[in-house]
Amino acid sequence: MPNGDDQALDQHSLAERLARVQAGIADAASAAGRQASDITTIVVTKFHPVALVRELYELGVRDFGENRHQEASAKAQELAEVQDLSWHFVGQLQSKKARQVAAYADVVHSIDRPALVTALGVQSKRPLDCFVQVNLTRDPARGGVEPDELQPLVQQVLDTPALRLLGVMAVAPLGEEPRQAFARLRALSETVTTLAPDADRISAGMSHDYREAIAEGATHLRIGTAITGNRPVPG
Numbered sequence: 001m002p003n004g005d006d007q008a009l010d011q012h013s014l015a016e017r018l019a020r021v022q023a024g025i026a027d028a029a030s031a032a033g034r035q036a037s038d039i040t041t042i043v044v045t046k047f048h049p050v051a052l053v054r055e056l057y058e059l060g061v062r063d064f065g066e067n068r069h070q071e072a073s074a075k076a077q078e079l080a081e082v083q084d085l086s087w088h089f090v091g092q093l094q095s096k097k098a099r100q101v102a103a104y105a106d107v108v109h110s111i112d113r114p115a116l117v118t119a120l121g122v123q124s125k126r127p128l129d130c131f132v133q134v135n136l137t138r139d140p141a142r143g144g145v146e147p148d149e150l151q152p153l154v155q156q157v158l159d160t161p162a163l164r165l166l167g168v169m170a171v172a173p174l175g176e177e178p179r180q181a182f183a184r185l186r187a188l189s190e191t192v193t194t195l196a197p198d199a200d201r202i203s204a205g206m207s208h209d210y211r212e213a214i215a216e217g218a219t220h221l222r223i224g225t226a227i228t229g230n231r232p233v234p235g
């Protein structure tokens with residue numbers, strides 16, 4: 001159920017929403033003593049038509065996020081002629097779809113189990129950039145590896161030449177102060193960099209919590225509705 005804020009969203013133009021979020025990111029970065037240019041904003045366009053991706057591209061957006069293979073693959077195909085555009089796969093990924101996703105995705109944010117590393121490891125056209133997703137909730141059914149199992153999964157990724165580990169990814173749990181959850185993610189990121197000093201990126205922060213994510217070191221924000229407006233209801 002959209003709250004008042006979410007309803008107001010659709011009264012602004014796409015360009016206005018993008019500009020507002022960019023200003024919010026700049027503010028949060030400066031409050032944290034960070035450079036906004038060190039932060040990549042991925043606009044999550046799931047459920048929206050490819051026309052919206054084109055409009056965002058015209059507005060200067062180059063990083064796009066999708067969470068379902070069918071939809072992502074169709075959009076990537078339609079925009080195949082656009083060279084300087086990056087697709088980020090942010091959703092749960094079935095092992096049997098892994099190779100297909102690797103064919104168009106530039107970055108996979110949701111590596112969360114050994115079988116997926118094995119499946120993606122077969123692809124070898126170019127190393128695929130990836131994040132290991134961590135489950136910050138107490139519900140083991142949610143996406144992401146349990147923090148206890150993070151280190152061995154990271155090691156497996158590091159031992160897979162077809163993959164290049166960028167860092168860790170997470171979604172803030174509902175019902176918890178996001179800043180507190182992102183602080184745990186930052187601590188986990190530090191344990192990862194003891195194994196792989198270059199894998200220091202953090203994918204965290206969505207429409208409602210990107211400021212808190214920036215305060216805790218997020219380098220890759222995944223923002224949907226605050227920029228795109230409310231998602232169309234799937235038909």
Ligand SMILES: *Cc1c(COP(=O)(O)O)cnc(C)c1O
Pocket residue numbers: 044046067090091171206207208222223224225226
């Ligand atoms: C949909 C989605 C987002 C964006 O969510 P908004 O609340 O619309 O900003 C970010 N990350 C993941 C994994 C998603 O599935």
